[in-house]
Amino acid sequence: MTTVELPDTRPTLADVARTAGVSSATASRVLNGFPRVRPETRKQVESAMAELGYVRRRAARMTSTPPRTRSVAFVVCEEGLRLFADPYFARVVFGATRELTAAGMQLVLLTVPSTKDYQASAVHYLSSGHVDGALCVSMHGRRPLDLENVGIPVVLGGRPVFGEGEGRFSYVDADNCGGAQTAVQYLIQKGRRTIGTVAGPRDMPAGADRLKGYRQVMAAADRSDHGLVVFGDFGQASGEHATRRLLERRPDVDAIFAASDLMALGVLRALRRAGRKVPDDVAVVGFDDSPIGRHTDPPLTTIRQPIEEMGARMTRELLAMIAGSPAPPRCVILDTDLVIRDSA
Structure with a gap:
């Protein structure tokens, strides 16, 4: 007797995402009860699940903790030339790397110029399981990344752009x-x-x-x-x-x-x-x-401004988010000091 396996026609998470008009990462965040999802987005995903009759599939064996990449992305929203010309970025990386090394993790550099192709590529990378979290610096008013829907913890270097993301992302800034x-x-x-x-x-x-x-x-x-x-x-x-x-x-x-x-x-x-x-x-x-x-x-x-400490503090905040359950976003402002030399 020959056994014929019929194709599984049950709707998948990808089907839900496509119907809702969102990414698979966003659909997954809704499914797993992640709090930082816009109400209208959550409603779209839930409506798509109901429309398709989606039922979550459980893996045959669940591990106690999800797999970790042991990597964190350092996202710089600038052209590559600016990254290497301005010592600010190297100093932030120095502070971040110090904390990551102590935690047994590595830093992955991701530059994001303002073009849409680069933005889409960066979002895809961040939401595809390559890294456990992201540190984002040099954000401009054009809002280059859809960080709310990448599905990983994010900490910003600097206040969110003119209120965008205020109250939704943790950030570390100087006064x-x-x-x-x-x-x-x-x-x-x-x-x-x-x-x-x-x-x-x-x-x-x-x-x-x-x-x-x-x-x-x-x-x-x-x-x-x-x-x-x-x-x-x-x-x-x-x-x-x-x-x-x-x-x-x-x-x-x-x-x-x-x-x-x-x-x-x-x-x-x-x-x-x-x-x-x-x-x-x-x-x-x-x-x-x-x-x-x-x-x-x-x-x-x-x-x-304490640039190295900003990088270190951003990283400590991110590592805490990666290690534990989601917490309310934090705003950290570090003091500045006047250094008097001969030019004034």
Whole structure:
């Protein structure tokens, strides 16, 4: 007698996801009761399950814990060139790697430029079981990743983009607004009258918060002047170009707060080319306390943010999420300090 096995026509999780118009990872999150799923998305998946008559299939043998990859993704939402040009990223990785090594885990680098193809590829990678969690840095206002539906724990480096993800993701950030306030207050105390700023990108919370701190102090001192604000992208070349524009617009400027040390390097270069002495003619303060700031001419006064500790704290938060049950998202803000050198 020959036994013929009929094909299994029961609906699968992939069928449910397709009917609901979501990813398989999202459907799985709903099925397993994961809390961080949008109510409308949960309703779509549950309706699709009911429509198809989906019944969860249990494995013949269940292990006490799910398999682990022992890997964590470090997701940088920038072009690769920017990743290797800005020491900020290396310092975050250093702090993260220190914690992961102690936990017997490894870091996988994932760069995500702004194009849709790269975004879709990154989401697919994160939701396909290659890593146990993700650390995400340098998020821009374009909201490059659908992090809510990747199906793994996520911790952000920096405040979520303008409220998106606020209350839904844990994040670790520096006190960007407070640090900028400290920098501008110091310049005022030093007797500077016309204080300009090379602000960071307007689509990044760090750039927006540092500009906010600058504006708050200038307004309190009755010195608000939109003509003193120019913008860069946190890179050195943009700091130089922005300073040229500022000098053309306001040649009487006698101090500049740059929202990153790399931009401050560009500020120093532009001032030198314009024949302005630092700090005699123009005082300069940066933000980050990058190692290179100790070796500029003159050495750079700056706001120190604990970058390595940010990477380490992000990782500790993520490891706790991976090891245990889902917990309410946490917001961690680390203090900044003024480092006084010869540029101001």
